[in-house]
Amino acid sequence: MPWMRRRMGYSDPSSGKDILGSRSLCFMFICAFGLVTLLQQILYGKNYIKRYLETYDRSLEFNSTTCRELRQEIMDVKVLTMVKTSDLFERWRNLQVCKWVQSKEETSNFKMSLSRCCNAPSFLFTTKRNTPAGSKLRYEVDTSGILPITNEVFKMFPHDMPYSKSQFKKCAVIGNGGIIKNSKCGKEIDSADFVFRCNIPPIKEKYSTDVGSKTDLVTINPSIITERFQKLEKWRRPFYDVLQNYENSSVVLPAFYNTRNTDVSFRVKYMLDDFDSQRSVFFFHPQYLLNVQRFWAVQGVRAKRLSSGLMLVTAALEICEEVHLYGFWAFPMNPSGVYITHHYYDNVKPRPGFHAMPHEIFNFIHMHTRGIINVHTDQCT
Known part of the structure; x- marks a missing residue:
């Protein structure tokens, strides 16, 4: 049961x-x-x-599905404060698997925007054409200050702009960041059709392997002349010898940024004339620099003063077909998280709050992602 x-x-x-x-x-x-x-x-x-x-x-094509996804990951970061720096570094590292290719459409649109606002082929430097004798030049910062263009000032200007729109096929703009140290990019840089450099950096001997030696245009901040060469009151020969490192390159100074810069900048021209130098000396047009400042402010770069590097990159985008950047990085660590020096030749930091370098680099990263410029942060092969 x-x-x-x-x-x-x-x-x-x-x-x-x-x-x-x-x-x-x-x-x-x-x-x-x-x-x-x-x-x-x-x-x-x-x-x-x-x-x-x-x-x-590094065999991934820039426009492949994977690379489009990696590029979008960077473009999704609209402002620098959206993510941690380490996260941005990781996204940038991931993108390095993709072979950069210029986007003709993106580059053309960007150049058009620059042409409308700034027009480097006509107004990058003061010339006899855009700044006639007898006119008055307003300073970039000291806007209340006005410089009468006397015959003595006028004769220092070139007749016309030395560079035209998209004159050079491939240009290299060299920043002074520690990111370029041990990069072995010297040969690649020297192969460019036109090379820009900032603030007479050291390029000889132990540095040339990384930064190259070719120079076509180099900026000089008047503060360098004041601090290192005593305003050229006595140290004219040492300054002249330094310039010899750059062979036949032209030099450009912000003579009309403020009234203090004018006298020192003019002394550079007088000194080279006294030494019978054939080196060209140009002065940034203050209205061009002011327009560039306004242009980048819209892109989120707001600072007391744009860096010399950003000014050169902006100009290069108008006078070059393709622009490559080396030595541009604004963080104490490289993309792999390894600490680097501020400059490739020293570790002297800039005045805090004067430039907005991280925001400048952030814009460069976005422009690289869009195919407008090629930002090099790895070793060259």
């Missing part, structure tokens, strides 16, 4: 069939789920290995 079996401690074997069946189904489901997961991992692993190999030899 069933009730007797229960009382005697026996159980009905048939009563456990449902339980055993449920357990079997559950076990089978778990096994199936595990098998699917394993297959996914195997397939993902193959893709991972493939991506690793592609990463190693």
Whole structure:
């Protein structure tokens, strides 16, 4: 009798069939789920290995699906404060697997915007054409200050702008950041059709392997002349000798940034004339610099003063077909998280709050991602 079996401690074997069946189904489901997961991992692993190999030899095309996704990850960061610096570094590192290619459309649109606002081929420097004798020149910062263009001042200007729109095919703009140290980019830089440099940096001997030696245009901040060469009152020959490192390059100074810069900048021209130098001396047009400042303010770069590097990059975008940047980085660590010096030749920091370097670099990263400029932060091959 069933009730007797229960009382005697026996159980009905048939009563456990449902339980055993449920357990079997559950076990089978778990096994199936595990098998699917394993297959996914195997397939993902193959893709991972493939991506690793592609990463190693940098064979991903800039417009491939993977690279478009990596580029979008950077473009999704609208402002610098949206992410941690380490996150931005990681996104930038990931993008390095992609071979950069210029976007003709993006570059053309950007150049058009610069042409409308700034027009470097006509107004980068003061010339006899854009600043006639007898006119008055308003300073960039000291806007209440006005410089009468006397015949003596006028004769220092070139007749016309020395550079035209998209005159050079490939240009290299060299920043002085520590990111370029040990890069071995010297040969690549020297292969450019036109090379810009900032503030007469050292380029000879131990530095040339990384930064090259070719120079076509170099900026000089008047503060360098004041602090290192005593306003050229006595140290004219040492300054002249420094300029010899740049062969036949032209020099450009912000003579009309404020009234203090004018006299020192003019002394550079007088000194070179006294030494019978054939080196060209140009002065930034104050209205051009003011327009550039306004242009970048709209892009989120708001500072007391734009860096010399940003000014040169802006000009290069109008007078060059393709622009490559080296030595531009505004963080104490490189993209791999390794600490670097501020400059490739020293670790002297700039005055705090004067420039907005991180925001400048952030814009460069976005422009690289859009195919407008090529920002080099890795070693050159």
